[in-house]
Amino acid sequence: MATIPATGARTGEQFLDGLRGDAREIWMNGERITHPLEHPGLEAAARSVARAFDLQHEHADEMLYPSEKTGQPVNVSHTIPRSREDLERRRRSFELTAAMSGGMMGRTPDYLNVTFACFAGASSVWARRGNEQGAANLVAYHELMRDCDLSTTHSIMNPQVDRTKPEAEQAMGQVALHKVGETENFITVRGARMLATLGPFADDLNVYPGSDIRPQDGRYALAFAVPMGTPGLKLICRDTYARQRPAFDYPLSSRFDEMDCVVIFDDVDVPKERVFLDGDTVGYSEVISDTGWRGHITHQAFTRAYVKLSFALGLGHTIANMTGVVRFDHIQEKLGQIWNMAELTRSALVSAEAGARLDEHGVFYPDDRPMLALRGEMPKWLPRCHELLQLIGGGGFMCTPSEADMQGPLRELIDTYYQAAGGDAERRIRLFRLAWDYVGSELGSRSELYERFYLSDSWRMTAVAYQIADKSFPESLVEQFLHD
Ligand SMILES: Cc1cc2nc3c(=O)[nH]c(=O)nc-3n(C[C@H](O)[C@H](O)[C@H](O)COP(=O)(O)OP(=O)(O)OC[C@H]3O[C@@H](n4cnc5c(N)ncnc54)[C@H](O)[C@@H]3O)c2cc1C
Structure with missing residues (x-):
């Protein structure tokens, strides 16, 4: 099993080297993958994840800080925030990472770095009901992630066997991940989880709670981390959408x-x-509700969403100017809708940071109210951007000869017949191909699905926001008229 040395922030090359040499079992289309660089469907994304590692060195002032343990520079997404400035710095780092892909990569390593920094900052929640050793393990793991600069994936949902039943009652309890044995040094687990984004590009897999669990289902209440090369661990990829x-x-x-x-x-x-x-079924829900995970993960998630909405606005604005439709007021209104979404997201982030406070764990916790509101809306907003971009671009998405066409005998005709008000044929074709990759290619469609579901669905999250909202002011407004 490969071991990553504790060198602090890694370069892209060090990250790619770290994926070599373990016995990982990653399967795609019947083929076992030894290293993502050796598979044509994974190679490019591996280089993009590597790019995220290089980025932290290029922006060292903004993205690195000295590890509390080793003093070596490490990524600020591992920070347990103690001040508003820590939150602001962390957001800037999220933004730089997200900008690299226009927000298309949701699960760059900063996503889980934030999660585990949050868990470690509230380790007393994990220690409840006699789980002091589990909490100590978690704190040590957070330090390992930080000081070895691990890339990790996570898998918190059990498969869709029958969503109307508890895990233990689906397929005789066999499918959902559960514990089947224990020795002095190990627990043995069996079952499956969906999904693990970034799996082929991860050093470790993290498992932690994703839903509530019944008191009698303790063997399903598990949280742990394992290296990807651990025997018995198998990842099955969907088809690659990497063209x-x-x-x-x-x-x-x-x-x-x-x-x-x-x-x-x-x-x-x-x-x-x-x-x-x-086995602690109470702890299984408390580590999500009581550690501050909601506020911290949405700080990363909606910073990326802000970047992606801005990217959508840039696409729509450039297309509308390219084809001249920007002069129509309903097109301006559609562009305005995307701007509204981006601006409300930026405002929510500012508001969450402005209203942040020290929580009972001594961690600076973003005001989660604007984030909870966005958590219901964002799964609708980002898919709506796809629709708006299609309405702005029209059939232009289909007027897109390939690079091979551009290099072929028809180039002169293409230059004439594909020109646009706002640019020559090549620029127009490049732009529409980019926008199609955002809204319509297999990757674009996957991206839309991701936004709908990666933080659970919009409907249940909106209901949760309502349930936990402070309703005292709205109630008081009504009450004042009920007692004359
Ligand atoms: C592209 C993509 C990447 C992902 N990456 C990860 C990852 O890296 N790690 C990870 O852990 N997870 C990941 N997920 C999984 C994600 O956590 C789940 O998709 C999400 O929790 C929703 O669960 P589900 O997909 O099983 O849908 P279901 O829960 O099966 O929902 C399907 C539909 O049924 C409705 N429904 C289901 N149950 C109920 C109910 N009790 N009450 C009312 N309505 C209900 C839902 O609203 C929805 O409309 C990813 C998902 C996607 C799409």
């Missing part, structure tokens, strides 16, 4: 397919020092 075509043809698909996998635990031994929770 092995020039960047001209598919500017996004040729770079940013972060991949989604189903994870099968075929009797996996998890070392006890990597177990954070084992």
Whole structure:
């Protein structure tokens, strides 16, 4: 099993080297993948993840800080924030990482870095009901992630066997991930989880709670981390959406397919020092509700969403100017809708930071109210951008000869007949191909699905926002008229 040395912030090359040499079992289309660089469907995205590692060195002032343990520079997404400035710095780092892909890569390593920094900052929640060792393991793991600069994936949902039943009652309880044995040094787990985005590009897999669990289902209440090369761990990839075509043809698909996998635990031994929770069904929901995870993860997620909305606005604005439709007021209104979404997201982030406060764990916690409101809306807003871009671009998305066409005998005709008010034929074709990769290619469609579901669905999240909202002011406004 490969071991990543604790060198602090890694370069892209060090990250790619770190994926070599373990016995990982990643499968795609019947083929076992030894290293993502050796698979044409994964190579480009591996280089993009590597780019995220290089980025932290290029922006060291903004993205690195000295590790509390080793003093070496490490990524600020590992910070346990103690001040508003820590939050602002962390957001800037999220923004730089997201901008690299126009927000198309949702699961760059900063996503889980924030999660585990949040968990470690509230380790007393994990320690409840006698789980002091699990909490200590979690704090040590957060330090390992930070000081070894790990790339990790996570898998928190059980498969869709029958969503109307508890895990233990679906398929005789066999499918959902559960514990089947224990020795002095290991627990053994079996079952499956969906999904693990970034799986082929991860050093470790993290498992932590994703839903509530019944008191009698303790064997399903698990949180742990294992290296990807752990025997029995198998990841099955969906089809690759990485087009092995020039960047001209598919500017996004040729770079940013972060991949989604189903994870099968075929009797996996998890070392006890990597177990954070084992059997505590109450703790299983408390680590999500009481650690501040909601506010911290949405700080990363909606910074990326702000970048992606801005990218959508840039696409719509450039297309509308390219074809002249920007002069129509209903097109301006559509562009305005995208701007509204981006601006409300930016405002929510500013508001969350402005209203942040020290919580009971001594961690600076973003005001989660604007984030909870966005958590219901964002899964509708980003798909709506796809629709708005289609309405702005019309059939232009289909007027897109490939790079091979551009280099062929028809080039002169293409230059004449594909020109536009706002640019020559090549610029117009490049732009529409880029926008199609955002809204319509396989990667674009996957991206829309991702936005709808990666933080659970919009409907249930809106209901949760309502349930936990402070309703005292609205109630008081009504009450004052009910007592005359
Ligand atoms: C592209 C992509 C990448 C992802 N990456 C990851 C990842 O890296 N790690 C990870 O852990 N997860 C990941 N997820 C999974 C994500 O967490 C789940 O998709 C999400 O939790 C929703 O669950 P589900 O997809 O099983 O849908 P379901 O829960 O099966 O929902 C399907 C439909 O049924 C409705 N429904 C289901 N149950 C109920 C209910 N009880 N009450 C009312 N309505 C209900 C839903 O609203 C929805 O409309 C990813 C998902 C996608 C699409």
